[in-house]
Every structure is written in structure tokens, then in C-alpha cells.
Amino acid sequence: MGVLAAFLSRLHSTKNEASERSGSEQTVGTNRNENSFYYSKSVVLRDSLTQATLLCAMLRDLLSFNLVDQAAKLASSTTFPTAGVSTNNQHCRHLYYTGRIAALQLQYSEAAGLLGTSLKKAPTNTAFSFRLAVTKLLTIVQLLMGDVPERTTFGGKDTGGEEEWKRQMAPYLEITKRCVWGGEVYDMKFEMYTVTN
Numbered sequence: 001m002g003v004l005a006a007f008l009s010r011l012h013s014t015k016n017e018a019s020e021r022s023g024s025e026q027t028v029g030t031n032r033n034e035n036s037f038y039y040s041k042s043v044v045l046r047d048s049l050t051q052a053t054l055l056c057a058m059l060r061d062l063l064s065f066n067l068v069d070q071a072a073k074l075a076s077s078t079t080f081p082t083a084g085v086s087t088n089n090q091h092c093r094h095l096y097y098t099g100r101i102a103a104l105q106l107q108y109s110e111a112a113g114l115l116g117t118s119l120k121k122a123p124t125n126t127a128f129s130f131r132l133a134v135t136k137l138l139t140i141v142q143l144l145m146g147d148v149p150e151r152t153t154f155g156g157k158d159t160g161g162e163e164e165w166k167r168q169m170a171p172y173l174e175i176t177k178r179c180v181w182g183g184e185v186y187d188m189k190f191e192m193y194t195v196t197n
Contacts, residue, residue: 032061048081052090055080059097068104075101092122096134103137108145115141128161132168139172143179 035058042050055078062071080094099114115138122131139149154173155166 032058035061049087049090051081052087052094056090056093056097059094059101063097063100068101071097072101072105088121088123089127092118092127092130095121096130096137099134099141100137103141108141111141112138112145112147128164132165135169136172139169139176143176148180149176 035054039051039054039058042054055074058074059071062068062074075098080091082091095114095118099111099118102108102111102114115134119131119134119138122134124131135153139153142149149172154169154176155162
């Protein structure tokens with residue numbers, strides 16, 4: 001199968017995700033069954049790149065529909081292929097998804113470790129949006145654990161696109177300041193920070 005199969009499975013998963021958002025429950029079930037079938041096939045053929053790609057796609061799919069328990073079962077019953085050709089980007093995604101699952105299951109210590117590892121392994125010169133998403137979730141997890149994130153998290157050097165990073169992290173900096181100074185988080189004016197997608 002190899003690199004081409006991994007690329008095609010990623011495209012197929014992206015197409016399925018788009019159709020699921022506008023499709024019926026039957027479409028969702030069919031797409032999940034297809035991904036599961038192709039994942040099993042890649043395990044049998046020992047195609048680690050396709051395995052890693054499909055595992056991340058299945059975790060993303062389950063988390064996008066808030067099926068945290070199913071995602072946790074999938075993550076615990078499978079192992080990420082470390083041998084072979086699996087890419088660093090897929091490993092970072094897998095760490096992010098498993099960290100997100102742990103955070104949603106209130107396992108903050110485990111989530112912080114997984115998210116921190118994902119952030120360290122993520123490429124620093126690219127993947128700006130990915131690093132931003134991981135940093136936002138890691139900041140919330142650290143605050144829930146009672147830890148204070150480092151000041152550089154909110155706009156330090158080497159983040160790439162420093163102004164955009166500061167703008168995106170500004171609400172998290174305000175929440176952190178309120179937590180550190182003992183202020184009420186509910187007194188903040190959240191309407192200042194509307195999220196536009």
C-alpha cells in the first residue's frame with residue numbers, strides 16, 4: 001500500500017468528514033465502517049503509514065461528533081505504529097487527539113503530558129494553527145491542574161506569526177491573569193473576545 005495509500009486514505013477521510021456534516025446517519029456509519037475496514041487491512045499488511053493516517057482520521061472523526069467514550073476505546077485498543085514509515089506529523093496528531101480525550105475524561109495530568117509532548121514534537125517553522133490549537137488546550141489543562149503556564153506561551157519568540165499568536169492567545173492570558181491574581185473569571189467581559197471562524 002505505502003505512501004500513496006496513506007495519502008488516498010487521508011483524502012477519503014477528509015471527503016467523508018465533509019459529507020458527514022451534511023449527510024445522514026447512514027452516511028456517517030458507512031464512512032466509519034470503511035475507515036475501520038481499511039485500518040484493519042493496513043494492520044494486516046503492516047503498512048504503518050496508512051495505519052497512522054487512518055487511526056488519526058478515525059480519532060478526529062469520533063471527537064468531532066463528541067463521541068469521547070468511543071474515541072477513548074479506540075485509542076486504548078490500538079497502538080500507534082512507531083516502527084516503519086509513520087511521519088512525525090501523524091504522531092503529533094495522535095498525541096493531540098489522545099491528549100484531548102484525556103482532558104475530556106478529566107485526566108489532566110495525562111492530558112498535560114500528551115499535549116506537551118505533541119507541542120514539542122510539532123514542527124516549529126510550519127503548522128502554526130496546529131501549534132496554536134495544542135497550546136490553547138494545554139493552557140486550559142494547566143489552569144485546571146492549578147499550574148500557571150509560562151509567560152512565553154502567550155506571545156513569546158519562535159512562535160511564527162507573533163502578532164497573530166498574541167491576538168489568539170489574548171483571552172487565555174486574561175483568564176490566566178485572573179486565576180493568578182485571584183480575580184473572578186466571571187467578571188471578565190468575554191464579549192470582547194468573539195471567536196470568528
